[in-house]
């Protein structure tokens with residue numbers, strides 16, 4: 001599915017349509033990106049050079065696809081939050097078990113607050129982040145506005161989960177610095193979710209626009225000044 005400008009280039013969010021395009025069409029070049037995480041998914045770039053797309057390949061209403069994409073993001077961004085909470089909680093659960101079992105200086109390392117406090121903090125953060133995601137989805141179910149909350153899920157949860165995974169890795173010592181334990185892989189997977197579906201900067205722009213209106217957007221001001 002390809003989203004492409006079909007209308008006035010100056011039309012802003014109006015004038016984007018969705019097309020179903022056969023990937024084997026003449027003029028399409030595919031590349032593979034060697035991502036450091038979520039490897040089973042597989043990603044790449046597509047280049048279109050004079051590709052012919054018949055009119056019947058347009059999906060839904062012409063020039064109105066952008067709003068549909070954005071409404072989809074309000075859903076996927078909450079789900080991405082939960083996609084991070086999952087490996088984050090699993091890693092914290094595994095870390096609680098490990099620090100009770102592992103002994104140093106004659107005591108299980110959980111007795112050292114330098115070990116238990118990061119996990120206590122992670123439990124707090126995961127509980128808050130899970131509730132933020134559920135709250136966003138509940139707003140969506142109730143057909144109430146949730147763009148701001150979805151953007152909060154998207155920038156905050158992957159960032160804090162990366163910090164939690166980093167901490168879980170350190171608490172497992174050298175064994176976690178090998179491929180034998182999953183923390184590094186989970187870190188790389190969640191790191192990608194700080195970028196995909198829109199970076200933190202873009203989410204903060206969304207929140208600022210929802211709170212302060214279009215005056216908060218630099219490009220909107222540049223456009224107005226150019227008129």
Ligand SMILES: Cc1cc2nc3c(=O)[nH]c(=O)nc-3n(C[C@H](O)[C@H](O)[C@H](O)COP(=O)(O)OP(=O)(O)OC[C@H]3O[C@@H](n4cnc5c(N)ncnc54)[C@H](O)[C@@H]3O)c2cc1C
Pocket residue numbers: 038192193195196197198199200201202
């Ligand atoms: C795991 C993963 C999954 C992905 N899945 C998809 C997918 O399914 N479909 C798809 O189309 N793409 C997908 N992407 C691509 C992703 O959406 C883009 O990489 C992302 O939106 C950033 O765009 P960019 O790479 O062009 O970076 P750029 O836009 O070049 O940004 C580079 C840096 O500049 C910052 N920046 C850019 N503009 C501004 C601004 N106005 N204000 C402040 N900072 C700014 C960005 O935040 C970023 O830090 C995926 C990427 C990853 C890593």
